[in-house]
Amino acid sequence: MLPSSISPLIRYLLSASLVRCAQGGAIVGLVTLTIESGVRGGTALAGVLAALLTAPHVAGPWLARWLDTTRDGRLVLAGSFGLFGIGLAAGALLLGRVPVPVVAVLIVLAGLAGPLMMGGLSSRLTSVIGGRQSLLRRAEGWDSATYGLANIVGPALVAAVGALTGPLYPVLALSVAAALAAVLVLSLPIREQATAEPEAALGVGKALRTLVTIDPLRRVMTATTLTAVSMGGIMVIAVVFGAELAGHRSSGPALAVAYGVGSLCGSVAVALMPLQGEPERLTIKLIAANAVAVALCAAAPSYLLALVAFALAGASSAILFTATLAVRSLYSPSGARAQVFVSMAGIKMVAASVGTALAGTLVAVGPRFALLIGATITAVAVIVALVDRRVTHPSSKVAGTS
Secondary structure, three states, rough: OOOOOOOHHHHHHHHHHHHHHHHHHHHHHHHHHHHHOOOOOOHHHHHHHHHHHHHHHHHHHHHHHHHOOOOHHHHHHHHHHHHHHHHHHHHHHEOEEEOOHHHHHHHHHHOHHHHHHEEEHHHHHHHOOOHHHHHHHHHHHHHHHHHHHHHHHHHHHHHHHHHHHHHHHHHHHHHHHHHHHHHHHHHOOOOOOHHHOOOOOOOOHHHHHHHHHHHHHHHHHHHHHHHHHHHHOOHHHHHHHHHHHHHHHHHHHHHHHHHHHHHHHHHHHHHOOOOOOOOHHHHHHHHHHHHHHHHHHHHOOOHHHHHHHHHHHHHHHHHHHHHHHHHHHHHHHHHHHHHEEEEHHHHHHHHHHHHHHHHHHHHHOHHHHHHHHHHHHHHHHHHHHHHHHHOOOOOOOOOOOO
């Protein structure tokens, strides 16, 4: 029998893995289904549906306030997971059988669940673990691992099931995974102190202002947003750089895989050996380490060393993400906890999208140049955070330096 403090964590991680794998594979599944089903619009329609699945993240702060004010957040989370599964399955089944606007509405409804499946669910981790900081740090590492797992397993599931059954069944399998996650999240314990009373919860405007007025949240949000611009395009660069180093296109994706494997290993490492120290300072140090790792990718003289460098970049990125979860957990006001988690995640998603577009332009000049620009942006993020900390706390040491 598992200890009561561990068993809820395992249920949480199973739920998080299932629902994030569902989301991680949904875009790949939708795009593949739309193209291969022969519906009118083809690739263009596939792109529109993929965008509609992610666009509702802009509503994240308003959805998160609902989670902040409800007495039983499990019901909100389970409902959102179920909505995602139903919307995704219905959209897939009706594609080509009903007018496109009907399918679009169903996909948008599924997308509305996205913010709660990511940052919203992570904001509830404290209510699962309780107030034990050592166990919470370890749990944040495992939570970070579910994000990395989702980016690998979700698309892989779509590819594997699709090869055996065709493009529809992978999407339905993802919907089932979301439904199972909903059942699991209902089994988590309730700790009412983790949820604000409706009258105590901050409005969306005030909650967003806390990202600016609470110094550690502001510094970490600014620095990680800049870092997200750099890391958002690294997969695009990896494919081009790998092909250039190896001399043939088929070797390109291996660098992206190395990055993903490194990310997963980094998350597992901090789960087994939790981060120690004040999380904001740790975050700044880890952003600096990430800048070095990306610079090493740019300097890699051979394909083998590039694989190692990209794995290190992935590991540093995952450890950094775990540290940012700790910052959100420690400094989020009780009346806006979910809103802070979801808003910071949404801002990073937008920044990563900008980074992807930027990488597509810069990689035409050369992948090493694109990586160096990314390392520079990340280094600037460190400088911005250090200057902010020095200005707001002029008498204190900055990020562990003297």
